[in-house]
Amino acid sequence: MSTPLIFDHRAVRLHRDRAARRQAEVLPILQAATDHLIDRLDDMARPFATALDIGGRGLVCRALAQRGISTVALDISAPQAALSDAPALCSDLETLPFAAHSFDLVTACLSLHWVNDLPGLFAQIRHILRPDGLFLASLPILPTLGPLRKALETAELAVSDGVSPRVSPLPTQQSCAHLMQRAGFALPVVDSDVLDLRYRTLGALMADLRAAGETNALALRPRGMTPRMLFPAATAMLEDTDEGSFAMPLHMAVLSGWAPAPTQPKPLAPGQFQHNLGEYLADGA
Template structure:
């Protein structure tokens, strides 16, 4: 079955190219999310020697280098990849150009939500991992940007008499778990985190989205320039509480999973248990 083409990958690359010169504005967010991922890595008892950093935008590779891990940085954008470590590859996340078992660690920090074939990408990541290699990723999930989506839809409906797609669809925590299982990762774990971001204006929010390379790249987006009054109406919707700022939380799934290996623990199958849960919860007093 053909994969639906939801995102214009050429537009995604152009947006990331333009973001390269504005990246410093959103580095604090990338740094926070990078630390969330690396905290999970530091909890592991095993060591890693060869990592792939997918779309890290300069936040992941320095942290891995500080831990003594040789890192290859990859990005769709030739301009953004220069922000990363010494070993760099400009390539498409949908077609990983690496041999099987090339890495024992793959990290993707807020960089996979613009791919059209997430199941295929997850399968490729497992393919390039060595047995017992670790995949760590953060992904925005619903309801990220829901206030913006709602405000833009209400404003466009009022001003333009119709609605066009302007905000990317995001997965859910449950769909992320299904992706990990479908790709064949062992011992998958999906946690959630939320960054409480606040903005004083819609223009400030849009500036951050441009700096992150996160503006509209949907294939079904309208190509016409919207009237100014539409954005004024959307801003009024977001700012109607009268507070000096409005909330735009970043909801994330933090994913971890292992490439299968014979040495990994395997859950027991039904019928293999030697003791019942009832016995464990109701221990019998030893007889005299």
């Protein structure tokens, strides 16, 4: 069965090419997301010698280098890959050009949500990890950009005859957990984090999305002229607040999972437990 074509990879690449020149405009947001991810790495007792960073915009590579981890950077955009102070490759993210058991660690900070075949990519990541290697990633999840999606849909219904796909679909935290389990990672953990962001105008939000390379790259995105009143109508909906700004929080799922290894702890099978939970609950009553 072929993978559905949800995203236009040429558009994704062009958007990230442009973002490489404008990264300074959104650097505080990108750095905060990087810090949130790398903080999880500092909780790991296991050392890592070699890493692959996917789409880290140079920020993740520098953080790993500070921890003495030799890193290779991978990005769909050559200008983005060049931002890393490390050996870098430009490649389609649907097919990873690495042999099995190549890395101790694979990281991805807000860079996998434009991939058409996420289950296949997760399986490839597990394949290139050495036994007991770690996959550590963050993905934007719903309800990120929910207010923008609602405003654009409502405005487009008001000014035209239908609704066009203008905001990328995002996974949920639960679907991220299913992806980790399906790919066969051991001891998978998926939790959530939020960056609280506010904007005074829709124009400022759109400028940040362009500077981050996060504008519409859907394969079915509208290609014709945008209705003249669409953005003014959406602007009126978003900016009609007493505070003079509107919230647009970035919700992230933070994923960690290990390539299976014989040395890892294994959950007990049913019937192997030595103590009855009911006894402890009764004692505490």
